[in-house]
Amino acid sequence: MTVLHDDGLYRHIQFGARGSVGWFELVTWPGYLAITGDFYSFTFARISDMFEFFSASGMERINPGYWAEKLVARGTDIEAVSAEKFTTEVVRYFWERREDWIGENAALFHEIREDVLSHAGHGSERFALDDFRYWFDDGTPFTFEDSWEWDLNDWSIHYLRACHAIVWGINKYRAAAVEITGAAA
Numbered sequence: 001m002t003v004l005h006d007d008g009l010y011r012h013i014q015f016g017a018r019g020s021v022g023w024f025e026l027v028t029w030p031g032y033l034a035i036t037g038d039f040y041s042f043t044f045a046r047i048s049d050m051f052e053f054f055s056a057s058g059m060e061r062i063n064p065g066y067w068a069e070k071l072v073a074r075g076t077d078i079e080a081v082s083a084e085k086f087t088t089e090v091v092r093y094f095w096e097r098r099e100d101w102i103g104e105n106a107a108l109f110h111e112i113r114e115d116v117l118s119h120a121g122h123g124s125e126r127f128a129l130d131d132f133r134y135w136f137d138d139g140t141p142f143t144f145e146d147s148w149e150w151d152l153n154d155w156s157i158h159y160l161r162a163c164h165a166i167v168w169g170i171n172k173y174r175a176a177a178v179e180i181t182g183a184a185a
Contacts, residue, residue, distance in 0.1 A: 079159075
């Protein structure tokens, strides 16, 4: 940790060497906290001392939903398709309809596994759902109807890393301040 500036609510703290894996910086000014580094940047606004805001939910826990409401700028999406939610929805959709195709379920599920589930976690999940067609012996198609309505999103790894880094960084900063002054920061 390197404290580059520390004047009340104006702080600039760097963790790790700039450009190294996992480095980040926390910058605060009245009402704002920005984080940037080895992941995308995010800026939050809420109360005068944003260190207090991020400490309110407990020093070891993050609150991504509530904190997302306080975002005023971001360098990337805070949500992304969840491989787990995607897999669950695809399997659920198949399972609820399996009795419609007795005798062809194994072949159909094999194709779903190969052509759809193989996309889980690769960013092409929605395309796989939209493009999938399986033709039954009687000539009728199986498609994932209305899959655009499925909620497949969860918090992105970049956003979660930033949230955890904020809490971790505030803890390190406060621990160092206690060590130096003998009083809580």
